[in-house]
Amino acid sequence: MSSAPSPRTITPRLDAIDLMLRDLNTRHDEIRHRAAFRGCTRELLTVQQELVDYLLAKKHQLLGVDTSTSIPTGDPL
Numbered sequence: 001m002s003s004a005p006s007p008r009t010i011t012p013r014l015d016a017i018d019l020m021l022r023d024l025n026t027r028h029d030e031i032r033h034r035a036a037f038r039g040c041t042r043e044l045l046t047v048q049q050e051l052v053d054y055l056l057a058k059k060h061q062l063l064g065v066d067t068s069t070s071i072p073t074g075d076p077l
Contacts, residue, residue, distance in 0.1 A: 010062050017059045024052050 035044040 014059060014062055017055050017062075021052060021055050021059075024048055024055070 032041065032044070035041045
């Protein structure tokens with residue numbers, strides 16, 4: 001019995017990941033303003049980048065992409 005997900009279950013998962021990545025890469029001024037007011041802008045951007053990296057890794061895993069050659073990430077968004 002294979003533990004690999006079927007293509008039928010992968011597509012909605014990939015769609016959800018793509019939507020979340022789009023949202024994370026969208027500038028949310030209200031949230032950034034709140035982070036600045038609370039003094040946690042740097043931490044917010046760090047967490048945001050960590051989430052993007054995690055979702056990209058999950059996406060590559062679902063697609064069967066070899067991630068052994070890591071692509072360096074730039075500064076947090």
